[in-house]
Amino acid sequence: MKPKVKRIDMAIHIQEICAKYNLTVRYQTLKDKQPNYYARPATKEIHVRPTKNTGYYVSTLHEIGHILGDYQGAQWGTDYAGLSQDKIILTKEIHAWIYARKNALVWTETAERVMRKAMDSYGWGEIEKKIWKDTTDRCEKLEKVGA
Numbered sequence: 839m840k841p842k843v844k845r846i847d848m849a850i851h852i853q854e855i856c857a858k859y860n861l862t863v864r865y866q867t868l869k870d871k872q873p874n875y876y877a878r879p880a881t882k883e884i885h886v887r888p889t890k891n892t893g894y895y896v897s898t899l900h901e902i903g904h905i906l907g908d909y910q911g912a913q914w915g916t917d918y919a920g921l922s923q924d925k926i927i928l929t930k931e932i933h934a935w936i937y938a939r940k941n942a943l944v945w946t947e948t949a950e951r952v953m954r955k956a957m958d959s960y961g962w963g964e965i966e967k968k969i970w971k972d973t974t975d976r977c978e979k980l981e982k983v984g985a
């Protein structure tokens with residue numbers, strides 16, 4: 839069995855990614871009751887909660903995914919053509935979660951619940967659910983061989 843990933847490991851992981859890619863992190867005070875997560879790809883900034891638990895950790899990775907993940911912006915180029923605004927948003931959201939899933943040190947039931955709740959709020963459809971399932975299967979296979 840893999841050693842348990844501690845909160846400090848998750849916090850350091852976030853710091854390492856941000857240092858490596860020169861991202862600015864702004865932390866929301868834990869006194870705020872309402873979560874307020876966002877990413878500003880143009881200025882490479884994320885606004886997140888401190889890495890206090892797995893849910894906050896994967897939510898932060900998701901915001902980083904809006905900057906470093908696939909299908910997020912400029913690098914998408916002309917592929918935007920013909921897609922509705924709703925579809926563009928869903929595509930960005932699922933791929934930011936895929937970035938989180940692929941990069942997370944650990945993916946727990948809490949992580950999965952946070953992800954599903956977020957995608958539910960955007961009204962994800964069969965296409966996004968299929969993409970997510972394929973990613974999950976691939977990640978689980980890699981985790982099994984210890985890659």
Ligand SMILES: [Zn+2]
Nearest residue numbers: 900904931934
């Ligand atoms: Zn998002």
